Amino acid sequence: MCLAVPGRVLDVAGDEPILRVGRVDFGGIVKQINLAFVPEAQVGDYVLVHVGFAITVIDEAEAERVFRHLEEIGELVVEEDGAA
Numbered sequence: 808m809c810l811a812v813p814g815r816v817l818d819v820a821g822d823e824p825i826l827r828v829g830r831v832d833f834g835g836i837v838k839q840i841n842l843a844f845v846p847e848a849q850v851g852d853y854v855l856v857h858v859g860f861a862i863t864v865i866d867e868a869e870a871e872r873v874f875r876h877l878e879e880i881g882e883l884v885v886e887e888d889g890a891a
Contacts, residue, residue, distance in 0.1 A: 809857065810857070811855040811856060811857040811862060812833060812855070812856055812857075812873075812877075813833075813853050813854070813855055813856070813865060813869075813870040813873045813874065814831035814832055814833040814834075814838075814840070814853065814854060814856055815831065815832045815851065815852070815853050815870075816829045816830075816831055816842075816848055816849065816850055816851065816852050816853075816854060816861075817829065817830040817831065817832050817837065817850065818830050818850055819842065819848070819849065819850060821842075824843055824846045825843050826843075827841070827842040827843055827846065828840065828841055828842055829842050829848065829850075829861075831854065831856060831861070833856075834874070838856075838859075840854070840856050840859060840860065840861050841859055841860045841861065842854075842861050843860070844860055844861060844862055844863075845861045845862070845863060845864050847864060848861060848864050852864050853865050853866065853867055853869070853870040855873075
């Protein structure tokens with residue numbers, strides 16, 4: 808299964824759209840992400856990231872919903888493993 812994960816843009820570098828990158832925070836893990844597909848993304852925005860590329864800008868409420876679903880999935884995995 809492929810999954811896009813939300814993260815918050817910390818900074819943006821690059822003047823040309825195809826070379827635009829940003830540091831994106833995924834709940835404490837910061838990665839450099841290609842922002843070519845989301846030229847409108849600015850510092851503080853939330854983006855959905857798949858395989859190193861931001862694919863869309865989302866609002867904070869949507870990002871929080873995705874974080875909650877991911878936490879629920881994590882809890883289900885623990886329960887299925889018998890650890891809970």
